[in-house]
């Protein structure tokens with residue numbers, strides 16, 4: 001509630017948020033200046049190298065890449081990527097281990113696939129991904145059932161439209177119900193059950209993509225990091241599961257009800273990680 005934050009900036013944590021963003025801006029500014037000092041357009045290793053080259057080569061004063069304006073825009077972009085990327089990925093990881101401990105058969109099956117395909121000597125890499133249909137199924141099921149970005153982002157109609165019998169004037173704010181799509185009983189039959197097998201063919205040898213699950217939303221403004229997220233979730237989960245055994249503590253585990261928020265997180269819990277024996 002933006003008005004609540006403005007009325008009570010201390011109590012809502014709004015001031016803390018502003019301070020955190022200020023700190024982040026300073027950190028990014030220092031990082032960019034360091035990188036600019038050693039930057040060469042002949043060595044392009046990552047996103048920053050490409051962006052800094054664009055800033056260096058831009059002579060048009062009206063361009064968003066021009067000199068210090070370019071640096072300011074780069075900082076904003078990095079903040080956007082951090083804000084959009086870190087909480088969503090963290091929440092999905094926290095949900096993942098909670099679901100695995102609540103559904104031990106899924107956990108055992110996933111661990112077995114990793115051991116069978118990758119073995120114990122090497123860490124899983126993206127080269128292994130096409131041979132791991134169960135892993136693919138678990139990740140898709142996790143993103144469906146948790147719907148961490150349950151309400152997506154706000155959008156607005158750019159012109160008047162008639163949709164499903166409703167007249168939506170130009171400028172109408174649209175809040176997509178992604179959670180609803182991913183928990184619709186008519187579509188999923190048992191939407192609240194964590195069942196990766198729904199994403200596999202009959203003999204469970206092949207992953208079948210179901211486009212009705214839309215955790216990253218749809219259309220032109222779909223999350224630009226859909227594929228990147230999958231790669232990072234694949235790497236985090238498979239590497240951790242191959243290396244450690246995860247166990248609940250005596251304190252037990254919370255229910256699967258999310259904490260309310262812009263990004264849905266599970267309730268806090270603690271687990272024990274034990275290095276797996278070879």
Ligand code: HEM
Pocket residue numbers: 080081082084085086088089092148149152153154178215216217218221222223224225226228229
């Ligand atoms: C589990 C992981 C993630 C989920 C479920 C997710 C989901 C979403 C959703 C639903 C949207 C709104 C799309 C719309 O407006 O219709 C969105 C937007 C966005 N996401 Fe993600 N996201 C994830 C990870 C990431 C990561 C890792 C990054 C960056 C590194 C990222 C960057 C963004 C950005 C920049 C936008 C705004 C795009 C725009 O307004 O055009 N997301 N994401």
